[in-house]
Amino acid sequence: MNLLQAAGPLSVSSGEGQSYSGVNEKADLMRQDELAAAEQKNASPSDLGAHDDARALVRLIQCSRCSLPFRMPVTLPCGNTICRACVPQSHEREHISYPDLPGRRQAFRCPFQQCAEEHPVSDCNVDVVLTKLMDSIAEVVAKHASAIERTPAALEAAERWDEGVSLPEKMATQEALAGRLVTTYLLAAEGKLARDAQMDYLPTPEVSGNESAMDVTILSELLETTQREVDCQVCYNLMLDPVTTFCGHTLCRNCLARVLDHSQHCPVCRRGLSIAPSLHSQASNKTLVNLLNGLCPEAVSARAEAVALEEAGGEGGLNTSLFVCTLGFPNQPTFLRIFEPRYRLMLRRCVEGSKEFGMLMYNRYLEPQGDLGPVHFYHYGIMLRIIHSQLLADGTSLIETRGAYRFRVKAHGVMDGYAVGNVERLDDVPLVEEERLEAEETSLPPAAEDDLAGQLTRMSTKDLLALGQDFIVRMQARSANWLQQRVLDIHGLPPDDAAMFPYWFASVLPISDEEKYKLMGTTTVRQRLKITASWIRRIESQRWYQSNSCQIL
């Protein structure tokens, strides 16, 4: 009665109990690397059954070098894990003078073929979370394995059955007693199960029900005991995309990135972290990712969804990141340096997400903003699209943005220290309405001579634009500072489009932002041109300006 057969890479038993020598093309021929690559590709969480996938589950915690369940696992900078004892012999690195910290001189060649990089010894420390996990697993297994030893009668019976004293048959009896998981783990722990070896469990109608139930019990017990180990120490949630630091501590990728916004030290051991603030080149802890995906895929996807929702601003519709800084205009560039930790986080989320964020002007005197009342920003803002973002070595960023559209903040809140809001896009009225307005205003009876606003109101849209363009030409002739070549290089030449001209004009004209802000809430082209025309009239009426083109207003 052969319940189980442990098969090496080249021998496999078929489901019908008919043994033959051959090749299981699905897994056995796969080299380690390919196996690892396949595991990696399997990015979407997949549920591994406690009973049916016992072999795959145990493989997750087998070292690819020694095949034993990880002993003092070390997660390498490339995200692969091996036992500490399996770390290859290190050699002295040459021609390296920076940063020349202790332990960085010694390095070893990564044993994983898809990496094969040199890893400095000091970057490879015992993985604390995996070590704790392995200890917990060993404890649970030991508890259940001892149940076998406590039933000598069963063992004796097994001995009698196995006249041939073949290992698999002995194991078969154990399986019936302790389930596939424990049996497979013990085989691996005894060094009798190569990591890439398959195991075929033959159907055992009499006991399979019990076995299966036992595996499920053991696995849920494992999950329960290890639950706290796989919680991130920063967010207290299940680790999402865990990244292990060179000092061996593991956090969610997002949490580690946030920590790095504030300090270059490991939050757990305070060791200096020589990790680029972006974490882009930092590999995930592959073993942990595979374990979590295999054991609790629902929890992993639920967590990923929750994070996505959170970053989208939660359920309140506060889904736009708001940067309270300065004024910006549609179609005009804005260059920003992002250095505050909270805005670094905001920027990272924007860069990874919509590539857009709203910028609002600071409301210094807390002037009331419509329904929002006296808030610390002006409620009309500009949506900035990130054109280029450069992360500097110190973690700050230089970004180039271009104004996409104007909006009004309808509701606002705070997320992780920065403002978020529900915004409403602000567009101009339809062209028909624009035309109607022009016709109406230009056919008004003439305005009084001293009624400057009235005169502007009666001008055609085309003339209003021409007034602005003429002013620019005259100012250029006088070599006005604010029309120097470098300004035009950034903002371009004055646009011919009447809708866009005021935005360009406001971007280059050195007058106060509070004055320029008047353009933000406009909904007609005429309204904007009248505002710019009024600036021009005021500038021209100031006599001191005539003699000095440097300072205005």
Add this chain to the structure above:
Amino acid sequence: MAAPLPKRIIKETERLQSEPVPGISAEPHEENARYFDVKVDGPSGSCYEGGEFQLELFLPDDYPMCPPRIRFLTKIYHPNIDRLGRICLDVLKNNWSPALQIRTILLSIQALLGAPNPEDPLNEAVAKQWKENQPEAIKTAREWTTLYAQKK
């Protein structure tokens, strides 16, 4: 409109209540779950023994990236705590780490009561007295504990 409370704060609050630290309690306010009323017992064997010290603790928006803000409400004679109740403790400032938590911070504060450090003073006058005439300083600390830190 306030952002929803992060999971971390919810879990920390739950654990503070389900697994309380002996001699320390922290109760969140009903209307503001980021604001806690804290009570810390003076450590036994110290000059604050027998006292119950009230503190206020506030978790800022960017907690746990930034440390909790915490202050003694009960008057206390201690070289590292000033008249306004502000505390000079490294983990509340530069040495804060997001892996720390309310529980560990309160334990650190309790430990600070057990081991005043006049070499790094916040309250110069108290620190001076502590260095020049320690028995007298300890006596004053005991008196203040009896005067101001009685359990209610």
